[in-house]
Amino acid sequence: MARSLKRAAALAVGAGLLAVTGMGGTAYAGSTGTVYVTVPGCVGTLKLDAGGSSNWATASLESLTSNTCWLTFWDTNTTKVQTVSQSFSVRGNSSGSANSPYYHDFEHRVAISISNGVTQRGSAWYY
Structure with a gap:
């Protein structure tokens, strides 16, 4: 029982931290390519030119350990x-992707933030 309570607390903390870290950072104009954000055991990927279009961004997440990882795509x-x-979120030793891409241009900026339940990190904004 104590283990499940601890896990539930980690889930709540991980999800709560994402809302904070995804909202900051410097904006980078005319962005293409791929941005990686890492915390121990987790790698988040923001692909800024998905499907061959320089204005569509996708996000994916990989857990490199047995721990769950969380990603928010902004x-x-x-x-x-x-x-x-x-x-x-993705469970340990697995990966996943956001449900849909986001469009980015001079007025639409995109970013990702990831967490392992203890450590969190957000990317800059890209447009």
Whole structure:
């Protein structure tokens, strides 16, 4: 029972931290390529030119250990000051991807943040 309570607490902490770390960072204009964000045991990937288009971004996450990892994929509209996100987790020694891509351009910025339940890190914003 104590183990499941500890795991539930780690899940809550991991999810809560993502909301904080994904909201900061410097913006980089005209971005293409791939950005990697790592914390111990987890690697998050933000691919800025998915499917051959320089304006579509996708996000994926890989757990390199037996621990669960969390990722939040962010999109913010700087003109309308709206931010949307999608979050998911992967169990130990597995990987997964966000459900859908986000569009990025001069007004839409994208970012990812990841957590292993203890340590969290966010990327910069890219557009």
